[in-house]
Structures are given as structure tokens and as C-alpha cells.
Amino acid sequence: DIQMTQSPSSLSASVGDRVTITCRASQGIKNDLGWYQQNPGKAPKRLIFAASSLQSGVPSRFSGSGFGTEFTLTISSLQPEDFATYYCLQYNSFPHTFGQGTKLEIK
Amino acid sequence: EVELVESGGGLVQPGGSRRLSCEASGFTFSSYEMSWVRQAPGKGLEWVSYISRGGSDIFYADSVKGRFTVSRDNAKNSLYLQMNSLRADDTAVYYCARVPAPSPPDVWGQGTTVTVSS
Numbered sequence: 367d368i369q370m371t372q373s374p375s376s377l378s379a380s381v382g383d384r385v386t387i388t389c390r391a392s393q394g395i396k397n398d399l400g401w402y403q404q405n406p407g408k409a410p411k412r413l414i415f416a417a418s419s420l421q422s423g424v425p426s427r428f429s430g431s432g433f434g435t436e437f438t439l440t441i442s443s444l445q446p447e448d449f450a451t452y453y454c455l456q457y458n459s460f461p462h463t464f465g466q467g468t469k470l471e472i473k
Numbered sequence: 474e475v476e477l478v479e480s481g482g483g484l485v486q487p488g489g490s491r492r493l494s495c496e497a498s499g500f501t502f503s504s505y506e507m508s509w510v511r512q513a514p515g516k517g518l519e520w521v522s523y524i525s526r527g528g529s530d531i532f533y534a535d536s537v538k539g540r541f542t543v544s545r546d547n548a549k550n551s552l553y554l555q556m557n558s559l560r561a562d563d564t565a566v567y568y569c570a571r572v573p574a575p576s577p578p579d580v581w582g583q584g585t586t587v588t589v590s591s
Contacts, residue, residue, distance in 0.1 A: 453517065460523065
């Protein structure tokens with residue numbers, strides 16, 4: 367099975383900051399990676415698919431990059447509504463696997 | 474409007490069974506693969522299972538293999554998860570999700586809570 371190691375597990379930042387979250391795959395997954403945002407008590411929301419493709423309706427301050435084993439999600443200028451938990455998901459092979467999550471908190 | 478609505482959650486005793494349902498609307502259900510994902514209280518997301526459009530290809534997480542069975546009825550626009558031999562660590566919110574393969578899940582239900590406890 368492919369393991370996804372996500373870092374950091376938590377992050378404190380301020381409105382307007384640029385933040386980066388990383389996911390590393392235990393083996394190559396091409397660009398078969400998605401990023402999700404989850405608010406407490408809510409279902410996950412897809413932000414990015416195919417490592418760098420922005421989901422329709424998602425603000426352009428979100429971007430993704432990477433190929434193979436290392437991937438990043440960047441938020442260029444944090445907004446108040448961005449404080450949430452973020453997960454990566456590899457869908458290259460079964461079983462699909464999520465990263466452990468990154469909780470983004472207000473500093 | 475594209476929507477997924479899960480049902481069937483509740484309290485079940487260890488060793489018991491439960492069947493979850495997910496009803497789809499607003500899109501052509503038979504044209505999409507589907508997945509189940511769960512989230513234990515205070516924990517991260519865990520992928521559980523996948524079923525192809527026609528139901529011929531099915532995959533499970535190791536943690537549920539042999540105990541859970543995913544199925545679908547395209548005529549009823551519905552996805553199911555039969556859960557047997559339930560354990561305390563199966564306690565979670567269970568989400569169904571639409572999979573626009575080869576992309577990852579894009580539409581999620583609101584979730585249904587399963588609590589395994591005596």
C-alpha cells in the first residue's frame with residue numbers, strides 16, 4: 367500500500383500569510399493526487415485534483431504542484447475562511463490513501 | 474443540484490451489522506464510480522471502499538476487508554455499504570462520495586454516524 371506522509375500536522379498563521387503544506391508518497395504516484403479542505407462537522411471539499419488542477423469555483427490563491435512522490439498545496443494569501451483542516455489523497459492505486467491532515471489555525 | 478444523501482447510521486453493538494445507504498440525485502449515477510470514506514471522532518479521513526460504475530470492480534481498505542461489502546443499484550440511484558462484525562474502531566462518520574474517474578472524489582454527502590458500543 368502507498369503511504370502518504372503529510373506535514374506539518376498543524377500550522378499557525380495569520381491572515382495574509384503564504385502557507386505551504388507538503389505530502390510525500392512512499393512510492394511514485396505520477397500526478398494522481400488531490401487536496402481537500404474540511405471544516406469542523408462538514409464534509410470534505412475538493413480543492414485540487416491531478417496535483418495541480420484547480421477545482422472550479424475554488425479561489426486562485428490555492429495552488430498545487432508536484433509529481434511522483436512530493437507534492438505541495440500553497441495558499442498564497444490566507445483569508446479568514448481558509449482556517450480549516452487540509453488532506454491530501456492519492457488515487458494512483460488501491461487502496462487509496464489520505465495524508466494525516468494539516469490543521470491550519472489562526473495565529 | 475448534485476446531491477448525495479447517506480442514511481442508516483446509528484448505534485450498534487460490537488459484532489453486529491449495519492447497512493448504510495447513499496441516495497444520489499442531480500446527476501447520472503450509473504456514469505460514476507463511487508467510494509465510501511470514514512472519519513473516526515477527532516481523527517483524519519480514511520478511505521474505505523470503491524465500486525466501479527457497473528459494480529464489477531470493487532476495492533476495500535485492509536481494515537474492513539472481509540467484513541464490509543459495497544454494492545450499488547443503478548436503477549435506484551443508490552450506493553450501499555453492508556457492515557458486518559462491527560468493532561469499536563469502526564465508530565465513525567461515513568461519507569459516500571462521487572468519483573469522476575480518473576479524478577478523485579468531487580461530491581460528498583453530509584455523512585452518517587455509526588457508533589459501535591455496548
